[in-house]
Amino acid sequence: MPFDPRWELDWSRPDYSRRLLREHLDQSHDGATRRTAVVDEQVRRLRRLLPEPPSRVLDAACGPGLYAVRLAAAGYDVTGVDVGPAALRHARSLARARAVRGRVRFQRGDLRTLEPPKRPYDAGIVIYYVLEAFPRAEQPRVLRRLARSLRPGGVLVVEMRLQPDQPPGRIAWWDVVPRSVLGDRRHLLIGDSTYVPHRRSFVLREIAVFDDGSVAAQQTSAWLCPFERIQPLFRRGGLAVTAMYDGWTRRRASALSESVLVIARREP
Secondary structure, eight states, rough: OOTTTTBBOOOOOOHHHHHHHHHOOTTTTOOSOHHHHHHHOOOOHHHHHHHOOOOOEETTTTTTSSSHHHHHTTOOOEEEESOOHHHHHHHHHHHHTOOOTEEEEEEEEEEEGGGOSSEEEEEEEEOOOGGGOOOOOTTTHHHHHHHHHHHEEEEEEEEESSSOSSSEEEEEEEEEESSTTTBBBOOEEEEEEEGGGGGTTEEEEEEETTTSEEEEEEEEEOOOGGGGGGGHHHHHTEEEEEEEEEESSSSSSTTTOOOEEEEEEOOO
């Protein structure tokens, strides 16, 4: 069941957060945060879409701060918000290493309960399909929270998938792994992912079986907004879509795009 609270991955759990950070920083894949070269390229693209520095930017669900710190190094005044304690610790350490602590700060927070800042931001970014991780009914409310954090006319850049990286139906697998998000000891990892097109739902489930017979399980769910519903979705969140690009390119998006970069402004 998508978004089943009994099994849904809790991104704020310290042990999960620590293991997820390991995946964020792994340079062999783009499965959590993109590899360094990809992040650098995407930050260059973001600089063309955001107001000029020293504009105030909100990095919503900032993860380990890879985008936030780079934007701060480019002269922006950045605030990163995330629920993962390990990711936030790494982000602060990275800011110190890059000597940008005066231009970037990180705080723990949930986008579902995000409060407007005393000084609104000029822009916000939501990178790596974060919005789809909320159920369909919650997505307008999350967008509304983000919109209220922006000044009137402020820009919000949101990356969204239109379809997952698999065909409709169910794909299952198993492997013996030295570690995973579910544990730091060698274990049997059993997984399956299911995409139901007419429901626009995607669920990735994983079960770890350890040598001592103990078992751990978790899932991550997504609701993927159809292309034709993106503008109404943002409108419900108090945002007017001004452009949609085919992924990170400069080409105009279409219903055939695998992912889109949505550019929206807070309505007056």
